[in-house]
Amino acid sequence: MFFKDIPIRRKLMRGIVLICGMVLLVTCISFFGYELYVFRKSTKEKLSTIGKIIAANSTAALAFDSHEDAKEILAALRTEPNIVSAALYDQNGKLFSWYPANRDIREFPEKPGTMQFRLSHNFLEGFQPVAQDKKQLGYLYLKSDLGGMYERFRVFGVVAAFVIILSFLLAWLLSKLLQKSISNPILALAETAKMISEQQDYSVRAVKLGQDELGSLTDAFNNMLTQIEQQNLKLHEFNQNLEMKVKERTIQLESVNKELEAFSYSISHDLRAPLRGIIGFTTILEEDYSSKLDDEARRITAVIRNNTLKMGHLIDDLLTFSRMGRQDIIKTIVHTDQMIEEIIREVVPENRMGKISWVLHPVPDVQGDINALRQVWINLISNAVKYSGNREQPKIEIGSVRERGQTVFFVKDNGVGFDEKYKDKLFRVFQRLHSADEFEGTGVGLAIVEKITSKHGGRVWAEGTLNKGAAFYFTLPDF
Amino acid sequence: MPVLKIIRSRLLHAVFISACMVLHLYAQPVVSREYQIKAVFIFNFTQFVDWPQTAFPDADAPLVIAVLGDNPFGSYLNETVAGEKINGHPVIVQYYNRTEEIQNCHILFIALSDPQKSEQVISGIKGKSILTIGDSPDFLKRGGMIKFFKRKNNIRFEINPAATKSASLTLSSKLLRVAEIFDPSKKS
Amino acid sequence: MNPNSVEVLLVEDNINDAELTIRELRKHHMANNLFHVKDGEEALDFIFGTGKFADSRDLLCKPKVVLLDIQMPKVNGIEVLQKVKSDARTRATPVVILTSSKEDPDIQKCYDLGANSYIVKPVNFESFAEAIKNLGFYWLLLNQQPT
Numbered sequence: 001m002f003f004k005d006i007p008i009r010r011k012l013m014r015g016i017v018l019i020c021g022m023v024l025l026v027t028c029i030s031f032f033g034y035e036l037y038v039f040r041k042s043t044k045e046k047l048s049t050i051g052k053i054i055a056a057n058s059t060a061a062l063a064f065d066s067h068e069d070a071k072e073i074l075a076a077l078r079t080e081p082n083i084v085s086a087a088l089y090d091q092n093g094k095l096f097s098w099y100p101a102n103r104d105i106r107e108f109p110e111k112p113g114t115m116q117f118r119l120s121h122n123f124l125e126g127f128q129p130v131a132q133d134k135k136q137l138g139y140l141y142l143k144s145d146l147g148g149m150y151e152r153f154r155v156f157g158v159v160a161a162f163v164i165i166l167s168f169l170l171a172w173l174l175s176k177l178l179q180k181s182i183s184n185p186i187l188a189l190a191e192t193a194k195m196i197s198e199q200q201d202y203s204v205r206a207v208k209l210g211q212d213e214l215g216s217l218t219d220a221f222n223n224m225l226t227q228i229e230q231q232n233l234k235l236h237e238f239n240q241n242l243e244m245k246v247k248e249r250t251i252q253l254e255s256v257n258k259e260l261e262a263f264s265y266s267i268s269h270d271l272r273a274p275l276r277g278i279i280g281f282t283t284i285l286e287e288d289y290s291s292k293l294d295d296e297a298r299r300i301t302a303v304i305r306n307n308t309l310k311m312g313h314l315i316d317d318l319l320t321f322s323r324m325g326r327q328d329i330i331k332t333i334v335h336t337d338q339m340i341e342e343i344i345r346e347v348v349p350e351n352r353m354g355k356i357s358w359v360l361h362p363v364p365d366v367q368g369d370i371n372a373l374r375q376v377w378i379n380l381i382s383n384a385v386k387y388s389g390n391r392e393q394p395k396i397e398i399g400s401v402r403e404r405g406q407t408v409f410f411v412k413d414n415g416v417g418f419d420e421k422y423k424d425k426l427f428r429v430f431q432r433l434h435s436a437d438e439f440e441g442t443g444v445g446l447a448i449v450e451k452i453t454s455k456h457g458g459r460v461w462a463e464g465t466l467n468k469g470a471a472f473y474f475t476l477p478d479f
Numbered sequence: 480m481p482v483l484k485i486i487r488s489r490l491l492h493a494v495f496i497s498a499c500m501v502l503h504l505y506a507q508p509v510v511s512r513e514y515q516i517k518a519v520f521i522f523n524f525t526q527f528v529d530w531p532q533t534a535f536p537d538a539d540a541p542l543v544i545a546v547l548g549d550n551p552f553g554s555y556l557n558e559t560v561a562g563e564k565i566n567g568h569p570v571i572v573q574y575y576n577r578t579e580e581i582q583n584c585h586i587l588f589i590a591l592s593d594p595q596k597s598e599q600v601i602s603g604i605k606g607k608s609i610l611t612i613g614d615s616p617d618f619l620k621r622g623g624m625i626k627f628f629k630r631k632n633n634i635r636f637e638i639n640p641a642a643t644k645s646a647s648l649t650l651s652s653k654l655l656r657v658a659e660i661f662d663p664s665k666k667s
Numbered sequence: 668m669n670p671n672s673v674e675v676l677l678v679e680d681n682i683n684d685a686e687l688t689i690r691e692l693r694k695h696h697m698a699n700n701l702f703h704v705k706d707g708e709e710a711l712d713f714i715f716g717t718g719k720f721a722d723s724r725d726l727l728c729k730p731k732v733v734l735l736d737i738q739m740p741k742v743n744g745i746e747v748l749q750k751v752k753s754d755a756r757t758r759a760t761p762v763v764i765l766t767s768s769k770e771d772p773d774i775q776k777c778y779d780l781g782a783n784s785y786i787v788k789p790v791n792f793e794s795f796a797e798a799i800k801n802l803g804f805y806w807l808l809l810n811q812q813p814t
Contacts, residue, residue, distance in 0.1 A: 060653035063523035065516065065633065069657045132526045133565065265770060269738045272767040272790055277683035279792040284690065305792075312790030319769075 008186055012179035013172070020171035021164075028160050035156060039149050043082075043124060044117045047144050050080060051117075051128035055140045058088055059132035062096060070097035082144045084123065088130065089139040096138060112139035122146055185209040189218055202229045257326055264322050271315050278308045310440070317444035320375065321429065324451050329369035336363040336409075339370075340377055340398060347382045352394075356385065361399030364407055366476050372452045379445040380411040380472050386439055387470065388415030406458075406475045414469040418462075426462055449474070492592075510553035516634045517627055518556040521588060521612060524625070525565045527654035530585055531647045534608045535568060542568040543583065547575045547600065548590035578603065589613045589623070597621055608647050619661045624648070626661075637661050670713065670720055671728035674700035674807060678710040678747065679765075680739045684788065688734070688765075691796050697803040702730070707742025710735070711750055714757055729760050732806035735782075737766040737773060745776060752781035759813045761806055 003011070054073060061070035070088050077083045077099055085108065087098040093111040117126030125143040129136055192206040202225050208218040282301050286293065293301070340363065348356065366373070381398070388394035397412040418426070418433045425431040427450040432443040446460075449472075453460045457477045464470035510518075525542060535542075542565050546552065560570040575581055578600055587609050589597045594615055601611055601622040614627035624642045628635055637659040643650050675692065679685040685703055692698035704710045709719065714733070716724030733751070737744035744764065751757045763784040764777045774785050786802065789795050 057653065060527060060651065060657040063526065064520055064636070064654075064657045066635075066657040067633075132523075135526060135563075265768070266738075268769060269767045272788070273681050273684060275790045276687065276767075276788060276792070276795065277681070279790060280683065280687035280795065283792045283796075284687075309791060316769075 008183045009179050012182060013175045016175035016178065017168065017171050020167060020175075024164050024167055028164065032153075032156065032160075035153070036149075039152060040119070043144065043146070043149065047083075047117050047124055047126070047142055048128070050077070050083070051126075051140055051142050054086065054142075055128045055130040058097075058130055058140065059137050062088060062090060062130055062138040063132065067097055071099070071101060074099035075101070080144075082147050083142060084145050085141075085143045087141040089141065091136060091138050093139070109141060112141065117142070182214075185214045185218075189214070189221065193221070196225065202232060260322065260326060264319050267315065268319055272312065275308050275312050275315075279305055282308075310442075314442045314444070317442045317448070321444050321448045321451065324372060324375065324448055324455070327369075327372075329372055329455055331367050332370055334366050334368055334370050334373050336366055336373075336377075339374060340381070343374070343377050343381055347378060348385055352385065352389065356388070356394045356396055359395065359397040359399075361397075363398070363400045363409060366407070368456050368476060369452075372455070376449050376452050376474070379449050380474075383441075383445060383472070384411050384413035384415065384470075386415075386441065387417075387434075388413040389439075391415060406478065408473050408475050410471055410473045412469065412471040417466050417468050417470045418464040419466050420464060423462055423464065427460065510551070510555045513629075513634060514551045514553075515555050517614070518552045518559050520627070520634065520636065521556065521586060522559045522563065522570070524586065524610065524612070524654070525570060527651040528610055528643075529649035529651075530608050534585060538567055540568060541571045542585050543571055543573055544586045544588070545573045545575055545581065545584035546588045546590060547578070547581065548592070550574055551590055584609055586610045586612060589618075594618075594621060597623070606646070610643070610646070610648055620663075625658075635659060639663070668700070668702060670702065670723045671725050672700055673702040673713075673728075674731040675702070675803075676710065676713065676730040676733045677701055677703045678707065678733065678739070678744065679703065679736045680705050681736070684736070687792075687795065688799055691799040692803050695800055695803055697807050707739050707744065707747045710747050711742060714747075714751060714760070715754070726756050729757065731761070731810075731812060732802075733760055733762045734765045734802070735762050737764060737768060737777075745773075745780070748777060748780045748782055761810065761812075763802060763806065765802075 006014070054077070057076075058070055058073045060066070061073060074086050074088065074097055077086050085099060085103055087108045088096040089112050090096045095105065095108060095110075098105065098108055112127045115127050115129065117124055123143050123145055125141070128140040128142065130138045130140050188209065189206050192204065196202060196204050205222045205225060206218045208215050208222075282304050286298065286301050290298075337360075340360065344358070381396070384396045385394075388396065391414060393414075395414045398410070400407050400409045402408075416434070416439075422433050425433065427446045429447040430443040431447075432441060434441075450460050453474045453476070458475040460472065460474035462470060462472045521544060525544075530542075544556065544560060546556065550556075556572050560572060563570045573582070573584060578596075581587070581600075581604065585608070587600075587604070589600055589611060590613075591597045591600070594617060597613060597615065597618065598621040604611070605622070610625065611623045612625045612627070613623045615621075616626075616628070618626040619637055619639045619642070622642060624639050624646065626637045628637060635658075638650065638655060639661040640650065640655065641663070675697070677685060677688060679688065682705075685705075689698055689701060689703065692701060702713065704713055710733075712718035713720050713724060716726050735744045735747060744766065748762055748764070751760060751762055758781070761783045762781075763786060764782050765786050765788060766773070767788050769787050777785055786798055789798065
């Protein structure tokens with residue numbers, strides 16, 4: 001758990017307590033150090049003072065060689081429990097008297113050394129000259145332990161520990177109170193934010209609790225909310241506007257569609273009727289006035305008839321094309337194999353049936369509009385038949401492959417094929433790549449195929465080589 | 480018996496004198512350790528005794544240590560005090576043979592064989608601020624102020640504080656502590 | 668012609684189509700008792716003996732078949748069909764819809780209303796002729812009429 005992830009409350013409290021702790025620690029250490037220094041100094045001074053007193057008192061003892069007196073004087077050091085040992089040396093530096101009396105002489109220095117009191121191995125020891133009226137009579141040796149210091153520091157330690165604990169408690173309590181004033185507003189703000197985003201209610205505002213930075217944060221937050229609210233309103237309006245527009249457009253489209261429907265409906269009646277008339281009466285002419293018509297006349301009437309027929313086909317195809325575009329596809333399961341067989345029987349003229357060799361691979365069932373798909377297969381198969389009509393051995397192959405997760409249906413023929421560079425034009429309305437003299441056709445068939453396949457969510461494309469053959473592929477989405 | 484007493488005292492005297500003579504004979508080149516120490520002590524006394532202002536005519540007046548009688552110290556006393564000053568007073572040693580030769584001194588070591596003579600001398604300088612030192616056993620009874628004696632091979636001394644007081648001499652308490660105090664009421 | 672001896676009632680507004688149809692029927696000697704009306708209103712008047720034919724028509728004498736076009740002015744074919752098929756007196760009369768429309772809804776509606784047959788007038792004359800011939804044979808000669 002990183003420091004930055006700890007809740008603010010705890011962060012503040014820990015921070016304050018830590019700082020207090022450090023301050024206390026530093027203070028205590030400094031005091032401790034100072035105390036140590038002062039204590040050492042005062043101990044040295046005390047020792048020095050005691051030394052001086054003892055020395056002053058023991059001048060006579062040294063002057064008059066009174067061991068007893070010296071012993072007695074040194075014995076007075078008993079009252080100072082920290083003084084471990086003491087000794088008097090005569091003028092010649094020889095040990096004169098020592099304290100405590102029962103101590104082994106060898107524990108005392110042989111002869112006087114440095115005159116300063118020094119710390120050595122946890123003891124304070126040193127020498128003091130014993131002089132009467134500037135006359136050096138001998139030396140005093142004092143050795144003191146640091147018990148006093150340890151005692152003192154023990155007391156100090158206990159007091160310090162007590163103070164530190166108390167201070168910590170106080171700091172903890174105060175910090176607990178203090179952090180509230182900082183963390184509470186923050187938490188309140190965070191809570192408000194959470195609530196707002198959960199309930200998506202942007203009309204709620206956070207309460208401003210003070211004029212400090214948190215106050216400004218709250219203001220900014222509230223401003224943001226206002227903006228969000230307004231933007232939401234705008235979006236909503238915009239959405240509604242859009243929806244209205246869409247509705248309008250849809251209504252327009254629908255009415256246009258209806259118009260088109262009515263249009264094509266009337267076409268299918270009104271355009272056909274005159275054509276019927278033309279052909280009908282031309283035939284009457286041919287039949288009833290055959291004796292009066294020469295060959296040329298008969299050729300002319302044939303031309304009239306053919307053109308009229310063509311027009312009829314064109315109208316049919318256009319109507320189909322238009323219908324395919326308008327109608328919604330009604331999806332059912334289509335048994336493609338069956339359909340193909342039926343279509344072949346329908347579409348192929350009797351006289352050609354025998355010539356064509358069919359290669360029919362099993363083709364999977366699909367889901368789609370039965371009539372529309374029928375139209376697709378009719379167009380593709382009849383094209384294949386038509387364009388391989390001039391071959392000696394026309395061969396048409398129908399099947400499907402599985403490619404990249406989709407079923408690709410194909411109709412291949414070995415007919416005249418087409419020039420690949422025009423293949424983009426294949427599926428456009430009224431675009432033909434062969435003249436009407438070579439092959440009859442309206443140029444709408446493939447456009448219809450393209451429209452139907454794309455309505456189903458698939459696509460159609462073709463490959464061809466001039467005079468070798470053509471292959472038409474289309475995909476339908478899986479179901 | 481009185482005769483025995485006389486014989487004893489005479490004998491003692493004789494022994495004493497011969498001892499002294501022997502000592503004297505041998506003292507010339509080497510002073511006995513006892514008297515070396517005593518010499519040092521005598522000098523040291525100067526540091527623990529305060530003479531009245533009147534004892535010194537002026538600030539530079541010498542502090543005189545006098546030896547009356549047979550000088551047992553040889554030149555040791557001279558050596559000990561050589562170059563020393565007490566409170567600015569140079570310390571010197573004077574030697575007297577006879578009482579009459581006593582001049583102004585501050586310390587008088589009475590080395591007379593005759594104790595009565597010693598007593599005479601003492602009473603003669605009564606009232607003067609002179610510290611009288613001797614080592615005869617009844618020195619203090621006879622009015623002396625400090626008496627040397629031996630105990631367990633150590634030189635000790637006994638002081639008569641009353642005597643020193645009447646001589647206007649102030650003895651340091653330190654000195655008194657080291658010394659034995661003479662109690663006149665005690666019968667020896 | 669006696670309105671009561673009509674065998675074929677041709678309801679057709681397009682005179683060219685009417686001419687062609689009559690010609691073909693005549694070819695097969697089936698147009699002897701053919702009556703041609705030009706719109707739905709006349710058709711209904713004839714069938715129900717109203718209007719023009721108020722006095723002259725005996726409803727019991729029903730035509731053997733009514734060839735009915737859909738797209739007609741005034742009263743269109745659908746209405747006529749409906750009226751004919753919903754009236755008990757005329758319900759049994761066979762009605763053949765003879766029209767240009769290949770539209771599915773039309774076909775469905777006509778059958779729903781009780782049309783006996785639905786023929787699309789092909790543009791190609793040969794097919795048209797063939798269709799008429801078959802019609803005639805079927806409804807005039809083959810089909811048994813209720814009495």
